[in-house]
Amino acid sequence: MSFKIVVIGTSLGGLSALQTVLGDLPSDFQLPIAIVQHRHKDSDDTLRAMIQEFVALKVREVEDKDEMLSGTVYLAPADYHLLVEPGSFALSTDEPVSYARPSIDVLFESAADVYGEQVIGVILTGANQDGMQGLKKIKARGGKTIVQEPSTAASSIMPAAAISAVAVDWILSLCEIAPLLVNLGNSIRK
Structure with missing residues (x-):
């Protein structure tokens, strides 16, 4: 069985971290990538544009019921939770979780519910x-977990919290994450 999706969560310092990780992915990377980056509820399309400058893959903000396409980076829009559904995405204006909307937990939990062991979850810098x-x-649910090495993060709180709560599969510096994602994306598990 192969992986179906990569989900990434980040907050303070996330733009730079995302530019590094996504910028190191090749243009033929096949897995869809869904991202929650905490940001102000009134922010515009600037984040997408700033990430796209560094990334060979197509970067877009999710619209409700968007089909999940391979080799595409999906950003949760400001002030909406991003949820994974079978083959597509949904948006929600439910209450903030951990003071955040979009919430990383909401994205990750919905991905785990839908795809179980076919999910790769990544936590980057955040406060x-x-x-x-x-x-x-x-x-x-049997998915794979990757966390940025806290000492390399702009804010170590989020990665350290994840490591304290989860028996993480890999704890890596930013430059090590994309090569691992490529290897996992290319591997077909028996």
């Missing part, structure tokens, strides 16, 4: 504990 519960659920 709160959002993502910890979601990563725990991905791990419990």
Whole structure:
């Protein structure tokens, strides 16, 4: 069985981290990537444009019921939770989780519910504990978990919280994450 999706969560310092990780992925990377980056509820399309400059893959903000396409990077829009459904995405304006909307936990938990062991969850730099519960659920469902080495993060709180709560598969510096994603994306598990 192969992987179906990569989910990434990040907050403070996330733009630079995403530019590094996504920028190191080849243009033929096949897995869809869904990202929650905490940002102000009134922010515009600037984040997408800033990431696209560094990334060979197509980067887009999710619209409700968007089909999940391979080799595409999907950003949760400001002030919406991003949920994974079979083959597509949904948006929600439910209450913030861990003071955040979009919430990393909401994305990760919905991905785990739909795709179980076919999910790769990644926690990057951030200044709160959002993502910890979601990563725990991905791990419990048999998915793979990757966390940025806290000492290399702009803010170590989020990666450290994830590591404290989850028996993480890999703890890596930013430059090590993309090569691992490529290897996992290319591997067909028996």
